[in-house]
Amino acid sequence: MSASMPTRIVIIGGGPAGNSCATTAARLGAEVTLIERDVIGGAAHLNDCIPSKAMIATGNARQFLRRSARMGLADVGSEVDLEHLALRLRTIESRLESQVRSLLSSQHVELIHGTATIVDEHTVRSVSEGGTFDHHADVIVLATGSRPRIPDWAPIDGDRILTTRDAYPPKSLPSHAIVIGSGVTGVEFVHLFESMGSEVTLVVSRQQVLPGKDPEVAAALEEDFLRRGIRLFKGARATGVEREGDDVVVSCNDGRVARGSHVLLAIGSIPNSEDLGLDNAGVATDGGYVPVDAHLRSNVPHIYAAGDLSGRLPLSSVASMQGRKIAEHAMGALHPERSRLIDYDKAASAIFTEPEIADVGLAEADAFSEGRKVRVTKVPFASSAKALINDDSRGFVKIVSDPATGVVLGGSIVGRHAAELISVLAIAVTNGLTVSDIHESLMVHPTLAEALSEAAE
Ligand SMILES: Cc1cc2nc3c(=O)[nH]c(=O)nc-3n(C[C@H](O)[C@H](O)[C@H](O)COP(=O)(O)OP(=O)(O)OC[C@H]3O[C@@H](n4cnc5c(N)ncnc54)[C@H](O)[C@@H]3O)c2cc1C
Numbered sequence: 001m002s003a004s005m006p007t008r009i010v011i012i013g014g015g016p017a018g019n020s021c022a023t024t025a026a027r028l029g030a031e032v033t034l035i036e037r038d039v040i041g042g043a044a045h046l047n048d049c050i051p052s053k054a055m056i057a058t059g060n061a062r063q064f065l066r067r068s069a070r071m072g073l074a075d076v077g078s079e080v081d082l083e084h085l086a087l088r089l090r091t092i093e094s095r096l097e098s099q100v101r102s103l104l105s106s107q108h109v110e111l112i113h114g115t116a117t118i119v120d121e122h123t124v125r126s127v128s129e130g131g132t133f134d135h136h137a138d139v140i141v142l143a144t145g146s147r148p149r150i151p152d153w154a155p156i157d158g159d160r161i162l163t164t165r166d167a168y169p170p171k172s173l174p175s176h177a178i179v180i181g182s183g184v185t186g187v188e189f190v191h192l193f194e195s196m197g198s199e200v201t202l203v204v205s206r207q208q209v210l211p212g213k214d215p216e217v218a219a220a221l222e223e224d225f226l227r228r229g230i231r232l233f234k235g236a237r238a239t240g241v242e243r244e245g246d247d248v249v250v251s252c253n254d255g256r257v258a259r260g261s262h263v264l265l266a267i268g269s270i271p272n273s274e275d276l277g278l279d280n281a282g283v284a285t286d287g288g289y290v291p292v293d294a295h296l297r298s299n300v301p302h303i304y305a306a307g308d309l310s311g312r313l314p315l316s317s318v319a320s321m322q323g324r325k326i327a328e329h330a331m332g333a334l335h336p337e338r339s340r341l342i343d344y345d346k347a348a349s350a351i352f353t354e355p356e357i358a359d360v361g362l363a364e365a366d367a368f369s370e371g372r373k374v375r376v377t378k379v380p381f382a383s384s385a386k387a388l389i390n391d392d393s394r395g396f397v398k399i400v401s402d403p404a405t406g407v408v409l410g411g412s413i414v415g416r417h418a419a420e421l422i423s424v425l426a427i428a429v430t431n432g433l434t435v436s437d438i439h440e441s442l443m444v445h446p447t448l449a450e451a452l453s454e455a456a457e
Helices: 015-025 040-047 047-065 082-108 184-195 215-227 316-330 365-371 383-390 416-430 435-439 450-455
Strands: 008-012 031-037 112-121 123-128 131-136 140-141 146-148 161-163 174-180 199-204 231-234 238-244 247-252 259-260 262-263 269-271 301-303 348-349 356-361 375-380 396-400 408-415
Touching: 008 015, 008 131, 015 031, 015 040, 015 082, 015 140, 015 316, 031 123, 040 047, 040 082, 040 416, 047 082, 047 365, 082 112, 140 316, 174 184, 174 259, 184 199, 184 215, 184 348, 199 259, 199 435, 215 231, 215 356, 215 408, 247 262, 301 316, 316 435, 348 416, 356 416, 365 396, 365 408, 396 435, 396 450, 408 416, 408 435, 416 435, 416 450, 435 450
Parallel strands: 008 031, 008 140, 031 112, 140 301, 161 262, 174 199, 174 262, 199 231
Antiparallel strands: 112 123, 123 131, 146 269, 238 247, 247 259, 348 356, 356 408, 375 396, 396 408
């Protein structure tokens, strides 16, 4: 590459990883081409984060309305209008897509609506309605995301036997939804269906919903599910799904059988890498994922991978950050102060159930199993004035800190707006702030955030 020529970056995939890489790289002076075969915004906007949260917001609104009498309102209707819901999802999706599109074009990113493959180490081919083109690239960024894993015992039909991608919007509301998989996506769907009025059974392969999460947090969710009449098949692994007329029947390895109107599989995802031509450039894979170093480089140094394809934490927020870091690294804009390497252990994450669940950094249970000395402080929302005003005092705030220095190491929040509130702890964990930094901050009264200040006392 000559010194006067701009760096040519070709990005495959227009999800959060690809978009953030494109805008940052273009801002830093690269000539960027982004190739997306579907919707700009990626699966995140079309199939995953956004439609799921938009539907959950509708379910939450319905739940609030059902409690309206307790808030001093006369009873109001709470029927779900599926046509309106579908329109709402399309409107949100197209608004977000046009926002991302205009951001990309304002940075002069060349957008190609087509399918991309790698031809060789420095060439990416796009195939679109406009023709087939080969694009020279100094740097290639792979950001093709992932899709739901479908086991061979599940005959997905998109009608009654669904993956997460068939559920937005639902063609009909399940009278009885069986959700297989009790990770983050599974429990969000349990909440979603129940809040829309469906009966729900959750097949949990372990003894705890949300395996890997703080047991106290998982127990709070489980208690809420049971209170809402959700049936839990614990320690049961699904082994077969069949349709019997309008019913679906799920068989489990312990002999139990669940019968419902719909079944939804939420048992993980697989990377979109098989048709990319990775072999043509000698890019190594592991289980379909592209292993990367701390700078998100594959084994071929000018070919980077980001987002779900990188096999790191599969979150939209992480994908965006990775995309930005790649652009900064590829453009040599690394600044030791401003541009740190990503510390995946410090990523905040949330589960959009009701109550919401959010956590960041070190969990109490992990500190305990590592034999690490920590200070744990917990404040229930039951003592918060704002929780009383909201007529919702479920949940708590928990802060894990270093007993010697007071540095905040992690925390969990269960309760309303937990996904927003966790940002305070995320800033503390990422920047090495102490509990007194939080306690000395003047918070607004009355707010749920005051519980954070109390827990930091
Ligand atoms: C149900 C569900 C809910 C979720 N909710 C959240 C949430 O609330 N918060 C959160 O942070 N994360 C959430 N996630 C995770 C999040 O959706 C992913 O981590 C995120 O989408 C990954 O971004 P990405 O850029 O790697 O890939 P994607 O968003 O999947 O984008 C990849 C893009 O690449 C395109 N592509 C693939 N192959 C090619 C090719 N050969 N040529 C051209 N284009 C190609 C695809 O069409 C796609 O648009 C959720 C996931 C699921 C399944």
